[in-house]
Amino acid sequence: MTLFTPLRTRLMSPDRALFVNDGGGFFRAGPDFLDRLSSNALSGSDRRFLIERGHGVDDTDPLGETAFLYNVAERLTLSGPLDYLILVPTLRCNLSCSYCQVSRAALDQKGYDWSDATLEAVLGMIDGLPGPRIKIEFQGGEPTLRPDLIRAVIDRAKRFQERQFVICTNLQQLEPELLALLDEPEMFISTSLDGDFDTHRRNRTEDADTTRAFRRNLATVVERYGPHKVSALPTIDPERPPQPDALIDAYLEFGLESIFLRPINYQGFARKRHASSREQDLAWRAYHEAFVRRLIERNWNDRSVVLEESYFSICLRRIFQPGADRHVDLRNPNPLGHDYVVIDHDGQVYPTDEARMLSRSGVIDLAIGDVHTGWDTPARATLNAHASNLRDPACQRCAYQPYCGRDVIDDIARYGRIDLPRHETEFCRRHLSLFDLAFRLIYDEDECTRYSLARWLRLEGMPVSFGEHWA
């Protein structure tokens, strides 16, 4: 019999290497195993361990081979029908943040809202979706400047059995018409909270009255609907990150326990005003790790709340929960313009919100079509020809390939091209660092760490360990 070992390996600590198979199963082993594996001198118990755990495939065992293929397939995104829309009913906004990602239009500018024809085309497109699920996110600009357009869309989407709507708003105004929309049980609120009063004012609202209005409205919606219906995320200047405790406390003040630690996105106005945001350096990665470790400490010290860094939780779920692939920034392949699209204020259709931002910034036109004539176009096909990490030489050697993803648009945004060697991209460096941290924590024997990992993975109890070791 021949034993195929579909493994990749990466050194985790001075004397321990991580081994990950193509289906995402993993274990840790020392140098002796490394040498036995390298020199084709595996012992009988090595071989039994590898086969029993799905790390090795015996060519005389068709059932084992099928199981291996099944595990690999589970890690791959299957592009389902269109059921996720990001709609931009207006590009106008009542704020002017220095790092605005879409270079929004001023409040009184004309021609930046959906026309009647665009609204009709959007509604017609919604009528044609197969269902039974729909998720619609309203982006901007500030979408709440046009509650009438939002109302028209959600009324039209009532026929879907499962529906979820999200309004991404700066919460500067909370008029009765908007409150009536938010009262809808399927409606959720996403907003930005950069930290304490002064930080938020400096980054976004510019003056104290506007800042007070935002904080009052945020408190109002949390009190009215509960924190489950409200999410917020900070945009952080990596050159001046807040103290982790200060940021966490600013969120807890509003009852918000999830924080999506997001450095300034190299898009829109930020390309000019925050040029250093193109790359996240070691200082940012160290800050992120310190933040996650502080969350672990605080969760252990006060078990009445579960604080989490949202993107780190997504990475963890990618490791342990095959099929967790609806976070469209981290999946593989990452099909563009199929199961979700962005429809802009002028009816143009983009594969992602970042693609819209790049086009709006005048960097490159990444529209794949428009809502009137469709988006099954050569432009979409071209992008999708490069939407997988399976054939990339760096990814083929990377232990984290089964968990990682592909983001063509991010490469275009940062480098203006998609053929840069993968390991030279920010996407690769960032995720190597994130998965390194994830596996350091997975093999951390400290009870405090296991407690937080279990909560972030939404487990009921606390496993004795998260990872296996082979001698």
Added chain:
Amino acid sequence: MGCVRILADGANDPLAADAAYWLAQFYSDLDVSWVGRKLVLRADARSESELGVLWRTALANERLHHAGRSYRSAALAALA
């Protein structure tokens, strides 16, 4: 600062040459260079013994990659 010199034939052993190349790409803190037939690994925060294990890991990874290439292609084709 750790530093190890490893006897490896980068010119005639493509596996060693590839392993050294990818080692430098995957571990950004490493300085990897060739001096004749010796591979020199340096890193500020790694001991000599750790650098030795790192090289064995890189070689193992490259061997696994080469050994599994055709099987992986066939597996993906089967899935497609």
